[in-house]
Amino acid sequence: MATMSVLQQIITIAAVVAGTMVTRFLPFLVFPAGKETPKYVQYLGKVLPAAVFGLLVIYCLRNVNILGGSHAIPELISIAVVVVLHLWKRQMLLSIAGGTICYMLLVQLVF
């Protein structure tokens, strides 16, 4: 199937591992624990997560097609279920399980 030799495959995987590790370790190497982190970076560390969680929600939904298929209706209904459950009981596992079961029923039985 693959045209690469095993050594070439190992080198390719190692390149991907190295790239991933650079993105994970770089901030800690640039701003070591011993030195005080610049105020601007500390500010970013405080405000970035809220925006990142928004980005991650959209990232999960990136392949949903609003114009075709089921028009994102199962996703919107299930997210609404998650939001309502979480506002009501504020129990993480309940909100996630409720939304997921709702979504599975919708995509398997309805859409």
Next chain:
Amino acid sequence: MDFMGDRMTRNGVVIPAMKAAFPYTLPIFAGFWFLGLTYGMYMNVSGFSFLYPLFMSMLIYAGSMEFITVSLLLGAFNPLQAFLMTLMINARHLFYGISMLERFKGLGPKKVYLIYGMCDETFSINFSATIPPDIDRGWFMVWVTLLNQLYWVSGSTLGGLFGSVVRINTEGLDFSMTAMFVVIFMEQWMRDRNHTSSLLGLALSVVCLVVFGASNFIIPSMLTILVALTLLRGHLEGQGKVGLA
């Protein structure tokens, strides 16, 4: 401290931390097993032995990049391109690192593993979880990281082993990931007094998704978020509304 006493203290810290961490990782278990099985099956039908998903999920440990690596392995040999592509796709980890700079301070050798295993889901839990005061923070985060990685590695290896045999209707189970990020987004929202950053993250990501498409929107989203938050620094800091839990 004598050896037995030391062991007792260690057990007294490690086990409660695991018990506190485990419930937070349950949604990841569902999502990672589903995605891991899918990824393992994909490698299986692409003609790779289960050893590939086993080692790739253990060493790379970045879900979407592992899927892409399958197509890299089936293409022409070009490690530099593989390296640069990984930097682009995983650039969002830079934001996680910046957010965790202060929280990982003083954790000693644990810190190396915490950084190594910081995928989207692990970062989100370790950043947002309310860790009880009597639980060791370092061990709590190590358990979250380790359990999540175990779910991913076992799921993808099983997919690689039994990929062509398993037939269960799990369609839609991967929505647990989306649901989890929605909950974490809401938790952050409830903690913050000012919601500018949350709203910017959602809005700019949607705009970039529409403009650049599903496979190219992450870097533009990160850059526009970074620019917007930098421009708003005086406003957000000046009003003292950046307080986090």
